[in-house]
Amino acid sequence: MAMKIAKKMKITKKKVMKIFVKSVWVFNWFNSCGFTELVPVVGSRWDMERFGLVAVNSPRKADALFIAGYQTHKSMKRAQQIYEQMSNPKFVFALGSCTMTGGMYWDSYNTVKRIEDYVPVFMYIPGCPPRPEAIFDAVHKVIVHVDELPDE
Amino acid sequence: MMSAKDKQSKNKVVEEKLLEDLNSKLSASVQCQKTRRLFVLIDPDQLVDTCTKAYESGFEHLSTIAATDWLEEGKIELTYHLWSYSHNHLLTIKTKIDRKKPKISSINSIWGGNAETCERECHELFGVKFKGNLNLTPLFLEDWEGPPPFLKDFNWREYVKKEDYDQSNPREKVYFEVKK
Numbered sequence: 624m625a626m627k628i629a630k631k632m633k634i635t636k637k638k639v640m641k642i643f644v645k646s647v648w649v650f651n652w653f654n655s656c657g658f659t660e661l662v663p664v665v666g667s668r669w670d671m672e673r674f675g676l677v678a679v680n681s682p683r684k685a686d687a688l689f690i691a692g693y694q695t696h697k698s699m700k701r702a703q704q705i706y707e708q709m710s711n712p713k714f715v716f717a718l719g720s721c722t723m724t725g726g727m728y729w730d731s732y733n734t735v736k737r738i739e740d741y742v743p744v745f746m747y748i749p750g751c752p753p754r755p756e757a758i759f760d761a762v763h764k765v766i767v768h769v770d771e772l773p774d775e
Numbered sequence: 776m777m778s779a780k781d782k783q784s785k786n787k788v789v790e791e792k793l794l795e796d797l798n799s800k801l802s803a804s805v806q807c808q809k810t811r812r813l814f815v816l817i818d819p820d821q822l823v824d825t826c827t828k829a830y831e832s833g834f835e836h837l838s839t840i841a842a843t844d845w846l847e848e849g850k851i852e853l854t855y856h857l858w859s860y861s862h863n864h865l866l867t868i869k870t871k872i873d874r875k876k877p878k879i880s881s882i883n884s885i886w887g888g889n890a891e892t893c894e895r896e897c898h899e900l901f902g903v904k905f906k907g908n909l910n911l912t913p914l915f916l917e918d919w920e921g922p923p924p925f926l927k928d929f930n931w932r933e934y935v936k937k938e939d940y941d942q943s944n945p946r947e948k949v950y951f952e953v954k955k
Binding site for chain 2: 696697700729730731732733736
């Protein structure tokens with residue numbers, strides 16, 4: 624029924640996404656050095672707020688979830704809870720090499736080796752740590768992604 | 776105004792007196808290896824007795840319990856760090872227990888919850904069983920089914936290869952080529 628109404632009113636995924644995704648609000652889930660290395664993104668030199676990126680204090684307000692640093696099995700559970708609390712549309716960014724392969728903790732007994740096994744990752748940002756410019760570029764790609772959606 | 780030399784000699788006198796006191800009270804040979812750092816080696820079955828006496832003689836703060844795994848010797852060494860606010864001295868009680876049956880009596884009758892937390896950590900990471908501690912639930916690890924991870928004979932690399940990686944996956948093949 625809802626689909627029929629949507630079809631009649633010509634509501635598409637792209638149109639909805641265009642309304643919601645304008646400035647990307649971010650919820651940070653940072654472990655270990657992931658936090659300290661990405662503080663400059665908030666600071667005055669790179670200043671993420673000039674691009675409309677705001678670090679929010681509740682996952683319910685966030686469009687994007689930044690996961691940085693190695694994740695343990697324990698912290699991954701909390702990350703999943705945070706992901707479930709976020710409202711659609713939502714995007715997960717995995718920052719740094721630790722989230723991709725485990726990084727230098729590849730042989731640790733209690734770290735997560737691939738984040739995509741636990742939460743759907745929209746984009747990996749490589750680097751140890753990633754440059755602030757890379758983060759801005761990645762967030763810009765969310766808007767590009769919405770633009771590129773088929774309007775049907 | 777007291778000169779530095781006088782102060783040092785006075786401190787030495789105080790320390791020697793404290794050493795003598797502890798030697799007679801704990802009925803063990805307390806050694807002073809550094810200024811304000813006292814060591815005592817005891818048998819595991821003397822632990823509660825020694826700790827009680829140390830508590831009564833002013834060492835009322837349990838800083839931490841540390842465990843060391845001596846693989847060749849076949850022993851696990853437990854180190855109890857006690858601090859005294861009245862003497863400003865650190866007393867280290869060391870005891871060695873068998874590695875195959877790591878059992879020792881709990882000291883939560885003296886330090887309560889503080890000792891309980893320290894013992895939970897030792898139990899989780901080294902597999903030491905503390906008799907008398909009823910709450911030996913995991914402290915840090917969640918859903919852990921492997922052996923105690925801090926033991927020297929736990930080969931974490933083999934464990935990780937078995938649990939997390941797949942040799943037939945070309946992306947993960949490289950991990951199996953890493954030598955020990």
